[in-house]
Amino acid sequence: MKTDNQPIVQLRDIQFAWHRGLDPVLAIKEFSLSRGEHVFLKGSSGSGKTTLLNLIAAVLLPQKGSITIANQPLAELPRSKRDQFRVDHIGLVFQQFNLLPFLSVAENVQLSCRFSALRKSRACEAGLNLDQETDRLLSAMKLAPDEIRNRATSELSVGQQQRVAVARALIGRPPLIIADEPTSSLDSDSRQAFLDLLFSEVESAGSTLLFVSHDAALASSFDRCVDLQDINQSIIPTDLSGELQ
Amino acid sequence: MIGIAWKSLRNRWPTALLAVLAIAMSVALILTVEKIRRDARNSFTQTVSGTDLIVGARSGAVQLLLYSVFRIGSATNNISWESVEEISSRRAIDWVIPLSLGDSHAGFRVLGTSDAYFEHYRFGAKRALAFTEGVRFDDVFDAVIGSEVAAQLKYQVGDNIVVGHGTGNVALVEHEQQPFKISGILAPTGTPVDRAIHVSLQGIEAMHVDWRNGATVKGEGTSAEAIRDMDLQPTAVTALLIGLKSKGTVFREQRAINTYRAEPLLAILPGVALQELWGLVGVAEIALMIVSVMVVIAGLVNLMSVLLAGLNERRREMAVLRSVGARPEHVFVLLCIESTLLTFGGIVMGLLMHYILTAAGSLFLMQRFGLSVQLSLPQSTEIKILVSVAVAGLVAGMIPALQAYRKSLADGLSQKL
Numbered sequence: 001m002k003t004d005n006q007p008i009v010q011l012r013d014i015q016f017a018w019h020r021g022l023d024p025v026l027a028i029k030e031f032s033l034s035r036g037e038h039v040f041l042k043g044s045s046g047s048g049k050t051t052l053l054n055l056i057a058a059v060l061l062p063q064k065g066s067i068t069i070a071n072q073p074l075a076e077l078p079r080s081k082r083d084q085f086r087v088d089h090i091g092l093v094f095q096q097f098n099l100l101p102f103l104s105v106a107e108n109v110q111l112s113c114r115f116s117a118l119r120k121s122r123a124c125e126a127g128l129n130l131d132q133e134t135d136r137l138l139s140a141m142k143l144a145p146d147e148i149r150n151r152a153t154s155e156l157s158v159g160q161q162q163r164v165a166v167a168r169a170l171i172g173r174p175p176l177i178i179a180d181e182p183t184s185s186l187d188s189d190s191r192q193a194f195l196d197l198l199f200s201e202v203e204s205a206g207s208t209l210l211f212v213s214h215d216a217a218l219a220s221s222f223d224r225c226v227d228l229q230d231i232n233q234s235i236i237p238t239d240l241s242g243e244l245q
Numbered sequence: 246m247i248g249i250a251w252k253s254l255r256n257r258w259p260t261a262l263l264a265v266l267a268i269a270m271s272v273a274l275i276l277t278v279e280k281i282r283r284d285a286r287n288s289f290t291q292t293v294s295g296t297d298l299i300v301g302a303r304s305g306a307v308q309l310l311l312y313s314v315f316r317i318g319s320a321t322n323n324i325s326w327e328s329v330e331e332i333s334s335r336r337a338i339d340w341v342i343p344l345s346l347g348d349s350h351a352g353f354r355v356l357g358t359s360d361a362y363f364e365h366y367r368f369g370a371k372r373a374l375a376f377t378e379g380v381r382f383d384d385v386f387d388a389v390i391g392s393e394v395a396a397q398l399k400y401q402v403g404d405n406i407v408v409g410h411g412t413g414n415v416a417l418v419e420h421e422q423q424p425f426k427i428s429g430i431l432a433p434t435g436t437p438v439d440r441a442i443h444v445s446l447q448g449i450e451a452m453h454v455d456w457r458n459g460a461t462v463k464g465e466g467t468s469a470e471a472i473r474d475m476d477l478q479p480t481a482v483t484a485l486l487i488g489l490k491s492k493g494t495v496f497r498e499q500r501a502i503n504t505y506r507a508e509p510l511l512a513i514l515p516g517v518a519l520q521e522l523w524g525l526v527g528v529a530e531i532a533l534m535i536v537s538v539m540v541v542i543a544g545l546v547n548l549m550s551v552l553l554a555g556l557n558e559r560r561r562e563m564a565v566l567r568s569v570g571a572r573p574e575h576v577f578v579l580l581c582i583e584s585t586l587l588t589f590g591g592i593v594m595g596l597l598m599h600y601i602l603t604a605a606g607s608l609f610l611m612q613r614f615g616l617s618v619q620l621s622l623p624q625s626t627e628i629k630i631l632v633s634v635a636v637a638g639l640v641a642g643m644i645p646a647l648q649a650y651r652k653s654l655a656d657g658l659s660q661k662l
Contacts, residue, residue: 080572097561102257111569114249115571168569
């Protein structure tokens with residue numbers, strides 16, 4: 001699968017409006033990600049970024065057009081299969097509050113394996129058990145597994161929390177990692193360090209990275225930079241669609 | 246999922262504990278109300294077995310039942326000794342137990358009666374009275390005490406006691422001249438017998454030798470020896486318990502006593518009077534039950550509000566769960582598991598509280614009212630109550646769960662707040 005040249009994400013002629021009859025907040029003619037690509041998607045707040053992410057993650061369906069993720073047209077998936085599809089193929093990192101406060105660090109990292117047998121089996125492919133793989137990912141994210149494994153997430157710094165969130169997104173090597181402003185709660189020094197870690201681990205997992213941020217300063221490290229305003233042909237003013245997010 | 250639900254609840258333990266407590270208290274209340282209701286009925290029913298008719302001065306059936314058997318309230322009038330002899334001589338009648346009430350000792354009632362009491366009185370499943378120590382009264386100044394009296398006042402056979410007039414805790418006048426001696430202690434029965442001091446009818450008369458018109462005669466009082474030589478034939482008793490030779494004659498005998506010309510008397514069938522009593526008490530029982538059910542509903546509403554209020558703070562949690570592949574159905578189930586855990590926690594804790602309450606309360610009820618409330622495994626009614634609470638808890642939990650389902654469907658991966 002990894003060798004084919006099909007893009008991992010492909011959006012074609014999609015239009016999305018919150019309600020029937022309203023003007024679409026998103027109208028994208030063409031947007032695709034090749035396998036292994038690291039793409040920076042720039043969008044100011046309220047530009048419809050989160051809506052786009054919800055579309056790619058199969059939470060929302062566009063009224064028009066088609067979205068294909070890992071060769072699977074999302075529109076053809078019944079609703080009950082979409083959540084399964086998401087956990088099988090996509091690792092998500094949010095801006096903040098990624099972790100469940102009542103689970104330990106290790107339990108948070110392994111969360112997606114509870115819902116996806118595919119992720120779980122891939123996590124153990126290298127002959128490690130789930131706990132060993134968790135430790136491996138934590139140390140890859142420069143976190144000391146012995147110290148942190150059983151800690152409550154509330155005891156971690158924001159930077160540590162974000163790295164745990166990346167470990168969770170990476171476990172079981174999903175083909176697509178989506179990071180939604182993961183660095184906005186970090187200071188500029190740790191930002192670059194975080195990005196470096198993210199890149200190297202995404203690379204070793206062989207995943208594709210879609211990194212969404214309003215901070216254009218980060219764009220230089222990526223293979224490609226796309227401005228959402230350039231591809232979105234929607235005529236809705238950004239501040240209005242921002243309200244609807 | 247259960248693990249996640251449990252850990253999530255543990256993380257919010259103060260609110261979770263309050264919800265559990267609210268349910269626990271309501272469960273404990275409803276169980277205890279039901280328990281006391283049933284045990285009180287049992288206790289009352291157990292007190293009179295084998296007695297066919299109760300006879301007293303004409304008043305209400307319930308009143309007669311209450312003062313003669315349960316020693317609650319007091320008689321308005323007595324039965325003259327002539328009537329007692331007349332009734333005793335009726336051919337259908339097997340035995341007669343005379344009861345003479347109105348005196349007390351340290352808050353316990355003194356009951357004047359005859360040997361027939363030990364011979365014929367039955368309680369529970371037709372059990373006769375038994376002695377743990379000593380024998381029946383023989384002398385005028387002998388007394389047989391119930392097990393509670395012995396336990397509470399730490400009396401033993403051979404002790405001397407002083408009996409007071411009146412039924413209050415503090416007797417108005419104590420008959421100091423006529424000390425009684427304890428001749429026997431009865432085995433526990435779980436009935437008002439345990440709280441009575443039994444003396445002979447002559448003993449009752451002896452106590453009142455120095456009493457004329459409601460006041461003691463001034464002076465030294467009569468000595469016990471002098472009293473023994475007196476004619477102590479009682480002039481009246483408070484009530485009679487009657488056993489018939491054949492149950493078939495019960496209505497005829499009842500009518501005969503009720504239409505007795507020399508004196509206005511009332512004969513009642515204990516079972517019928519008990520039914521009448523339940524009819525009266527039933528209203529209060531239903532009221533209590535309604536209140537208990539309301540409290541249970543309040544507990545469940547609290548559970549719902551705890552879960553609903555938590556939902557807004559937990560939208561991030563739901564979004565995270567959704568991002569790692571949880572379906573809205575999972576979120577629904579998660580909330581259902583939470584409410585189930587809370588409800589079951591409440592039920593278990595409520596049962597525990599109920600048992601502690603019963604254990605603590607039974608002593609008080611026994612000492613105060615002679616009501617026996619025993620610890621017992623949940624009966625079918627209790628199990629029905631518990632199952633209904635559990636089902637109601639599940640239903641109450643569905644509402645926040647449905648709300649969470651809708652929210653997680655609408656919110657998707659966006660983290661509102």
